Amino acid sequence: MSVGPAGDLYVRSAQELIKQKLSEDDHRIYIKIRDLSSTATTLYRESLLEESRNCLKRAWDYLDKHAKSEELILLGKSRIAQTEAYLDFLQKDFKQAKSLLQTSLESDEVLETDYEYSVFHVQRLHNLHLQIRIDFETGNPASAIELCEKIIQYLTGNLDDLLVGNGWGGERVKNTPAIFRNSILSQIVGEVGTHLTKQSAEIGRELFMKFPGWKLLAGNDFLKEIYEWGSMKEAFLNNEHEKFLELCAAFLKKGPMETLLWHTTVLDLCACCKALRPSQTKEFLKEVAEDAKAIIVMEGSQYIAPTEIGFKQVVITKDDAIPVHVLPTDLRKMLENNSDFSVTKTRRKSIELPRNFHAYDVGLPRSGTSSIASLFGNYRSRAEFKERESVEHIVAWKDGHISRETLRKYVLNRHRVGGLEMDPASFNHFYMSILVEEFPEAKFIFTIRDCYTWVNSFSKMISRWRKHFHDVGYEMPGWMLDYGRILFGKFDWNWLSSYQTVQSNLPELVGIFVQCWAKYNRSVLELLPPERSLIIRTHELSQSLDRIAEFIGVPGNRLTTNHHVNISPDGDDLLSNFNRGEFDELCSRYGSDIMERVFSENPMVV
Structure with a gap:
């Protein structure tokens, strides 16, 4: 899984297992490859794209030159390919991203099956999450929704084979800790919720019908909000406005929980208000847009700690631990742009501001x-x-x-x-x-x-x-x-x-x-x-x-x-x-x- 709030616990588990299984020399080589891959991501975030690519090239070269055992080669290929696939996705090179993603998936399947890296089952599912994002971005929402549905059925024990490569099975799911299963479920459904808000009512209704898996989470205490969201979304798409508003009021009152669905429900509420009372709800819509601008991580004496959920972070301050949500760019933009009024947005200037001193x-x-x-x-x-x-x-x-x-x-x-x-x-x-x-x-x-x-x-x-x-x-x-x-x-x-x-x-x-x-x-x-x-x-x-x-x-x-x-x-x-x-x-x-x-x-x- 990716380094950060969604996967820190997984990363620690995987790294401990890798250290146990590799020889000291092989582990030293792997650490070099891992760190080069992580550095490539760090450089990319700072828009140092050429340097990021060079870092990945060095990782591939180092792997080719130093890795001799098949186990180490597979671990290195998995790590570098996953990183490069993600960066290609961000740069919208979807064809290359899919190719590298396939390399990572194949390597992980062999590592899990032949080398007993059972924890890599989580990484394989996480890679499928990236596949879903690629399908959504390339205009294949039906394919993305279909895979989301399969993953929910699979993780809830209602499907034995995802039919994406090999090495899936009910026993492997049972051996995956609930904390990881819930993390993946929250991210998958968050993707579905976000992309359904982008669709017209007709297309949204058609896609939602392909996604009945939300009903399976009614008994999941940790992710019960998914079932509640599904009930609301169903009413919304069927134009049952009174039922939607009744459910929506109770849902939103709880505040953001473990997924992005609270925020996507706000968007549905805005759409409902526009349809029912367009002139009376302008100030409400404007307030939502303004609030979306302010959803930022706290500043000051704080550090970000990992949680098990992809879009939820815990800000550790000197006095407390405060949960916050970090919204994907597309969801934030939808919230900001829901109003018919123009909202003054803070834009970073392309030129440096004059300094009184330096x-x-x-x-x-x-x-x-x-x-x-x-x-x-x-x-x-x-x-x-x-x-x-x-x-x-x-x-x-x-x-x-x-x-x-x-x-x-x-x-x-x-x-x-x-x-x-x-x-x-x-x-x-x-x-x-x-x-x-x-x-x-x-x-x-x-x-x-x-x-x-x-x-x-x-x-x-x-x-x-x-x-x-x-x-x-x-x-x-x-x-x-x-x-x-x-x-x-x-x-x-x-x-x-x-x-x-x-x-x-x-x-x-x-x-x-x-x-x-x-x-x-x-x-x-x-x-x-x-x-x-x-x-x-x-x-x-x-x-x-x-x-x-x-x-x-x-x-x-x-x-x-x-x-x-x-x-x-x-x-x-x-x-x-x-x-x-x-x-x-x-x-x-x-x-x-x-x-x-x-x-x-x-x-x-x-």
Whole structure:
């Protein structure tokens, strides 16, 4: 299944099985192929299409050169072909997508049947979901609906063979965990619901009659909404308006659940209102269109955690875990365009907005970057802009999957899309040399914290996140784990699961974090262009506002006063049980030059 909310649990299960079954050498080769494929998707999302294609070509070449066993060859072909099929689908090269999809399906069937990769049954069904999307996009809705119906019959135990290739059977369905079956069912029916809303009443009625499988889910407590939707859709298509509105009111009152069907029902309600009371419902239709624009993932201190459902995400904040829905582009557009009134849409400009100034904070996390973002709140300033995307590119670069030139293209694209005047991302230091080269007029603020308080604060921050993910029942996202690997090398996140585990592993953690502090701060100091840089010690930030304003070239009264943000919520000293003399010795061993330059009585600051 695809990496992300729909398939994270499956991905973990599959990767664990692959690691168990392959030899150490073969597994190392597979990981390289897997990561190149994932990087290709990451590059595609950033419109780096040529680089994405090159990454896939490297994956195929690496497979041809290094894979010797049939098992590894099949695993590699399956992974690369599935990725390439999906990207071809996005580029509307449907013929090539279908060909690659067939390659992936055939490889997965052999892996499941001959090599006992039973979990790949889920991936094969997920590949059929892409086949359904291709059929819909190529004007074959009847074929798509027919396959959707077969899959529902199959997953509910009413059909033994999908008649698409080989290797299907009731026993295989029984051995597929319910969590995966429900995920696939929700995505399949979501596709049906979305595409039925695009059809005329006559065609919609004809297609819906080919899809009686929704009735089989009346007893599925997790996906009962599918049965409720089917009852409403049937009434809607039969012009039983009173029955539809009665069912619709109860359904919509529950709010979005596990599928997209709540949103497709809103579209049906809009169509019904237009037909019955066109003039009286204009404001309602306009409100729906406006609301659709606002359906976005929350911003702020949050991370996306996986769920078992394709279009549902959980936003993990510092205080809670909040479910949200992410709508496919076509469904969002239908909701936005349902009104007869023109709705003002936010469009990204193709040219860069003029900047009053151009500056970066290149400090580490927990060094004041969030405070700088807030300080410049009257300007275009945003903390951690495109964090996940940036980390994925940094990891791909560090792992050798992309070149520095490709990373440079990403950095330039991020700069263009963001249009930020103050960019205080705590990962800017990784590609600082590119920033210095590409933006000769940009200025650099370097907020730096003394080693002891940084290690203490940083330890608390990441242990809070580790504990919070554990408390809400989710694994750490893969990109965060990769980020930790790049930052710290050998590192076990379980060391941070609780106060007790932190204390048990304190010597190792302190050693890792002190070296991290020294390594990355030293790198920044070496790269700072003296004539356009300002070093601010974090504890002096509040007393340095006039210096900062003068350095950037803005009036001091335009800086905000609300810059004490991202403060640690507790006063616990995680280092209280660590000998301070030993800590200072470590700091001196790894970072005496930094302490001398920045934190001595006569610092040699820029």
